[in-house]
Amino acid sequence: HGLTTALPTALDRGEFFIEYQPLVHLGDGSVRGAEALVRWLHPQHGVLSPDRFIPLAEHTGLIVPLGRWVLEQSVRQAREWRDRHGGEALGPLRINVNLSPCQLTHPGLVQDTVEILERTGVEPDALCLEVTESALIGADDDLLKPLRRLAEMGVDIALDDFGTGYSNLANLRRLPVSVLKLDRSFTQSMQQFPADPVDLKIVEGIVSLAHSLDLAVTVEGVETGAQAEQLRLLGCDTAQGWYYARPGPPDRLHELALVDA
Ligand code: G
Ligand code: G
Ligand code: MN
Ligand code: NA
Numbered sequence: 001h002g003l004t005t006a007l008p009t010a011l012d013r014g015e016f017f018i019e020y021q022p023l024v025h026l027g028d029g030s031v032r033g034a035e036a037l038v039r040w041l042h043p044q045h046g047v048l049s050p051d052r053f054i055p056l057a058e059h060t061g062l063i064v065p066l067g068r069w070v071l072e073q074s075v076r077q078a079r080e081w082r083d084r085h086g087g088e089a090l091g092p093l094r095i096n097v098n099l100s101p102c103q104l105t106h107p108g109l110v111q112d113t114v115e116i117l118e119r120t121g122v123e124p125d126a127l128c129l130e131v132t133e134s135a136l137i138g139a140d141d142d143l144l145k146p147l148r149r150l151a152e153m154g155v156d157i158a159l160d161d162f163g164t165g166y167s168n169l170a171n172l173r174r175l176p177v178s179v180l181k182l183d184r185s186f187t188q189s190m191q192q193f194p195a196d197p198v199d200l201k202i203v204e205g206i207v208s209l210a211h212s213l214d215l216a217v218t219v220e221g222v223e224t225g226a227q228a229e230q231l232r233l234l235g236c237d238t239a240q241g242w243y244y245a246r247p248g249p250p251d252r253l254h255e256l257a258l259v260d261a
Pocket of ligand 2: 037098160161220221222223241242243247
């Protein structure tokens with residue numbers, strides 16, 4: 001239908017834009033970075049969420065140039081935050097960018113990323129690439145090679161939506177990941193305080209395993225202070241969700257970060 005025909009030219013027309021959702025340190029509440037979330041300002045339909053067009057972009061192959069554009073814009077934005085905000089005490093604000101499985105298999109991924117970091121003067125360790133757990137299930141060495149290269153350079157790799165698929169915990173050891181992003185469903189089960197004892201045990205187990213493998217744990221979808229407190233007590237490191245801020249324009253992130261600087 002309409003979206004399919006409009007998508008190929010949307011990038012050239014400048015119809016995509018990026019919102020940023022803060023990543024907050026659970027220990028001290030400080031803003032440490034943000035996840036980049038792409039939107040499409042469609043001339044007829046208004047703002048479309050990625051769920052509406054990312055699958056289409058993957059299907060048509062546009063995801064490769066679109067993903068490269070998102071990466072470049074987001075890393076430029078991180079550079080701008082660093083220039084304006086400094087962040088000597090906590091380190092520069094970090095930027096998380098989602099990678100679709102098609103980008104993983106595209107041969108230009110490593111070189112594109114290196115070039116973008118060089119052009120912008122952003123350190124690799126200020127960048128985190130998010131890959132879904134399902135994209136890496138059964139991944140062979142060829143698929144993991146580019147991620148390993150990036151990880152060796154200092155880029156963080158996060159396993160997104162962790163815990164939703166058939167998590168193969170033993171498999172974690174061979175993946176070049178340094179962050180687990182715990183799926184929103186775990187946060188939702190922390191609605192009451194105290195939360196369901198079985199869910200508490202599961203999250204406790206995941207956190208303990210992650211930390212023993214030197215992985216940081218980020219939780220998604222935090223909507224209440226009670227959830228944040230529960231997840232902090234369980235040892236989670238970083239949180240993201242409407243309780244802190246909805247995805248928004250880049251200047252808002254800058255303001256949020258300055259408040260507690
Ligand atoms: O904020 P929200 O509704 O917008 O995001 C919905 C989904 O879209 C999330 O699962 C997120 O991972 C995905 N997404 C957002 N931005 C990008 C992007 O730039 N590339 C890819 N591949 N996925 C994205
Ligand atoms: O990459 P990923 O699938 O995790 O993208 C995050 C998605 O979750 C986006 O659609 C974002 O808008 C949404 N989101 C972010 N914070 C919250 C929250 O606190 N509650 C809910 N229900 N959704 C959220
Ligand atoms: Mn994500
Ligand atoms: Na997610």
